[in-house]
Amino acid sequence: MDIGFILKQFITFFVEPLGMVLTLLALGIYFVYTKKETYVKLFLSFSFALLLLFSYLPFSNYLVSNLENTYPKYDYTHQVKYIHVLGCGHTDDPDQSLSSQLAECSIKRTIEGILIHKKIPNSKLIFTGYAGKTTIATAQMHANLALALGVKQEDMIVNPQPKDTQEEALFSKTIIGDKDFILVTSATHMPRAMRLFKSLRMHPIPAPTHFLKKDVEGYLYAPTIGSLKNSKIAIHEYLGILWNKLKS
Numbered sequence: 109m110d111i112g113f114i115l116k117q118f119i120t121f122f123v124e125p126l127g128m129v130l131t132l133l134a135l136g137i138y139f140v141y142t143k144k145e146t147y148v149k150l151f152l153s154f155s156f157a158l159l160l161l162f163s164y165l166p167f168s169n170y171l172v173s174n175l176e177n178t179y180p181k182y183d184y185t186h187q188v189k190y191i192h193v194l195g196c197g198h199t200d201d202p203d204q205s206l207s208s209q210l211a212e213c214s215i216k217r218t219i220e221g222i223l224i225h226k227k228i229p230n231s232k233l234i235f236t237g238y239a240g241k242t243t244i245a246t247a248q249m250h251a252n253l254a255l256a257l258g259v260k261q262e263d264m265i266v267n268p269q270p271k272d273t274q275e276e277a278l279f280s281k282t283i284i285g286d287k288d289f290i291l292v293t294s295a296t297h298m299p300r301a302m303r304l305f306k307s308l309r310m311h312p313i314p315a316p317t318h319f320l321k322k323d324v325e326g327y328l329y330a331p332t333i334g335s336l337k338n339s340k341i342a343i344h345e346y347l348g349i350l351w352n353k354l355k356s
Contacts, residue, residue, distance in 0.1 A: 123347060125162040125340050129155050162339035163331030166324050171342035173321045176295035179302070182220075182315035184227050190289040191228070192280050192312075193221035194273060194301060195237015195246035206256060210249055213294050213318045218250045220317040221292045222257055234265045234283065236276040245269075273297075273348075277305045286311060294318040296341050300348045307356065 121127040136151035161167055197211035207215065218235075225231050233254060237246030245268030254264060265283065270276040280289070288311045293301050295316035305312045320338050329335075 120344065120347065124343050125158065125336060129159045129162075132158065159336075160331055163333070163336040165322070165329040165332060165335045166327055168335040168339040168342065169322055169324050171346075172296055172338050175297075175299055175342060175345055176316065176319055176321050178299045179295070179314040179316050181317075182224065182290070182313075184224065186288070186290060186313055187228055188231065188288050188290055188313070190232050190234055190280075190284050190287070191221050191224050191315075192234040192236070192276070192284075192289060192291050193217050193250060194276055194291070194293040194297070195235070195250070195270070196294070197240075198242065198244075198246050198249045200242040200244050206249075206253060210253060214246065214250060215253070216318040217292050217294065218253045219257075220315060221250075222254055222259055224290055224292070224315060225259065225263065232263055232265055233259065234267075234280060236267045236270045236279060238268060238271045273301050273304050277301075277308055277310070280305070281308050281310055284310065288313060290315050292317060294320075296320060296345050300345050300352065303349065303352055307352075 122131055132151050132155035136148055136155060139145075139147040139151060194217065196213035196217055198214055199209050201209060210218070221233050221235075225233050235247040235250040235254070237250070239245040245266075247266045247268045247270075251264050251266045255261065267279050270279055286309060291298075291301060291305060291312035292315045295318060298314050298316045302312055302314055320341065
C-alpha cells in the first residue's frame with residue numbers, strides 16, 4: 109500500500125477526537141511517573157474536558173450540522189447519465205448477511221444511488237472504493253447490494269482501486285469528463301467531496317444522504333458514544349477540507 113496513504117491515516121488518528129484524548133491522557137500518565145504534578149493536572153484535566161466536549165450532543169450536533177447544511181437533499185429532477193456513489197466501509201465476515209457486512213453509510217449511499225438510478229432511464233451507477241484490510245473492495249460490496257436490489261450488471265461501473273475521495277474523483281473524471289453527473293455521499297462528507305470534484309473542473313450535482321444531525325432542544329444532555337463518533341466524523345471532514353485548501 110502507498111506509504112503516503114498509511115502516513116496520512118496515522119497522523120489523522122492523533123488529530124481526531126479519540127486520538128487527541130488518548131494522547132493527552134498518555135502524557136498525563138507519563139508525568140505521573142515522572143512526578144511532575146503541574147503537568148499531570150494540566151494534561152489529565154484537558155483530556156477529560158475534551159472527552160466531555162466531543163461526547164456532548166449539542167456540540168457534536170453543531171459540528172455535523174455546519175457540514176450537512178451546506179447542501180440540501182436531492183430533488184430527483186435531473187436527467188444525467190452517471191451517478192457516482194462514493195465508497196464508505198464494510199466487513200467481509202462470511203457469517204454476516206450482506207446487509208450487515210456493509211456499514212450504515214455504505215447502505216444509505218448505495219440505496220440513494222439506486223433510488224436515483226431508477227428514476228433516470230439509461231443511467232449508469234459508478235461504484236468506487238478499495239478493499240482496505242478485507243478481501244473484497246467496498247465498490248464490489250456496493251455493487252453486490254445493487255444487484256440484490258434489482259440493478260442490472262450492465263448498468264454499473266465498478267472500480268475497486270481508489271483509496272480515497274481524490275482517487276475516486278480522478279477515476280470518475282476519466283469516464284464523465286466535464287458533463288453533469290450526480291454525486292452521492294454522506295451529508296457530512298459532501299462539502300469536501302464537492303470541493304475535490306470541482307477542483308478537477310467537473311460538474312457534480314450533490315445528492316447527500318446518511319444525515320447525522322438531530323433536533324436538539326436545550327443543553328441538558330449526558331455524554332454519549334454516538335456523539336463522540338459524530339464529532340470524530342465531523343473533525344475528520346474539517347481536517348480534510350483544511351488540508352485540501354492548504355494544498356490548493
